[in-house]
Amino acid sequence: MDREQLSTMPKPRAIVSWSGGKDCCLALHRSADRFDIVGLITTMIEDGSRSRSHGLRLSLLNKQAESMGLQLFTETTTWESYEEAFARLLIRSKALDASHVIFGDIYPDAHKQWAEAQCGKQGMVAVEPLWSEASESAGREFLAVGGSAVIVTVREEKLDASFLGRRYSAELIEQFLSMGIDPCGERGEFHTFVKSSPRFSGEIAIHSQGIHRESGCAALDLSLA
Numbered sequence: 474m475d476r477e478q479l480s481t482m483p484k485p486r487a488i489v490s491w492s493g494g495k496d497c498c499l500a501l502h503r504s505a506d507r508f509d510i511v512g513l514i515t516t517m518i519e520d521g522s523r524s525r526s527h528g529l530r531l532s533l534l535n536k537q538a539e540s541m542g543l544q545l546f547t548e549t550t551t552w553e554s555y556e557e558a559f560a561r562l563l564i565r566s567k568a569l570d571a572s573h574v575i576f577g578d579i580y581p582d583a584h585k586q587w588a589e590a591q592c593g594k595q596g597m598v599a600v601e602p603l604w605s606e607a608s609e610s611a612g613r614e615f616l617a618v619g620g621s622a623v624i625v626t627v628r629e630e631k632l633d634a635s636f637l638g639r640r641y642s643a644e645l646i647e648q649f650l651s652m653g654i655d656p657c658g659e660r661g662e663f664h665t666f667v668k669s670s671p672r673f674s675g676e677i678a679i680h681s682q683g684i685h686r687e688s689g690c691a692a693l694d695l696s697l698a
Contacts, residue, residue, distance in 0.1 A: 484509040487573035487600065488566040490588070491515050491545070493529045493537060494665040495622045495641060496577030496603060496657055499615045502671060503602040504575050511569045512544040513537075514562040521549045527626060527664045528692050533679070536697060540673040544569070556591065563595040575600045579608055579659050608657040612646050619671045623679075626664040626692040634684060634691040641665055666695060 489501045491513035501510060515534055516525040523530055531547065538545035546565050550558030563574065574592050578584040578601055588599040603611050615622070622641040627634060631654060639645060646656045654662050669676040678698035684691055 485573055486511050486569060486571045487575050488512045488514055488546075488569070488571045489575045490577070491534070491537075492526050492577070492664070493524065493534055493667060494527060494577070495615045495620060495667055496579065496611065497575075498577070498620060498622075498667045498670050499611060499618070500575050500577040500600075500602045502618055502620075504600060505672070508573060508575070508600075510543065510575070511571055512546055512566060514546045514548075514559075514566060514574075516555060516558050516562070517547050517549045519549050519551060521547065525550060525552070525555070527666070528687075529625070529666060530696055532697055533666065533677070533695060536677050537667065537673070540675065540677060542674075559591055560595065563592065563597060567595065567597070571597070573598045573600050575602065577603055579603050579606060579611060579657060608655050608659055609646060609650065612641070612656040613643065616641070616643060619669070620667060621669045621676065622665040622667045624663050625666045625695060626690050628661050628663070628690050629686075630689060631660075631662040636663065637684060637691060637693050638681060664692075 485508055487508035487510050489497060491497050518525055535545055546562050548558040548561050574597055576588045585601055585604060592599040624636050624639045627636050649656050679695050680698045682694040682696055685694055
């Protein structure tokens, strides 16, 4: 098979395990040339109003998906029933002929092993574009390709609430390094919300309705502006 024939072959279809943050966004960006990305999957809290992982409103996640021209699949769940909900998301994704699932994990090993196991049960393949890279490099690449994100959640034993709402930047990466904070928050120090990326049709306007606290974390209550 020659190069021209290879270039006309259809790409395998993939969906993205989507938190709304910078890491899954960078993973999507890196994977766009290898896969036909057809949708996003996100688990939600029991009433369906916010994401289970980052506490983001459904309206924000829908806006991100709309900005990329992608379908968003959601399932409500408790932490105890998380695997069952995730399996339902994978089954629904297969209706779009998706065979691969893209994740934004960098470490630890347990995350990758979990992703591979859950996808394997459904006959799908887990893809980890950022796996085992230096967090600093991944963070800087997100910025270099044109990504824009803000800090929306902090674990207060690591970072105080003054970091909420700050734009993720090269300067902030340097500050985190000096503080002993993982530059991508891979130890749970912080979460982000992506406002724009190369695949977004435009920047998402947001505003905060205040700060709420739960389980040692402080989070902005974001909504669309």
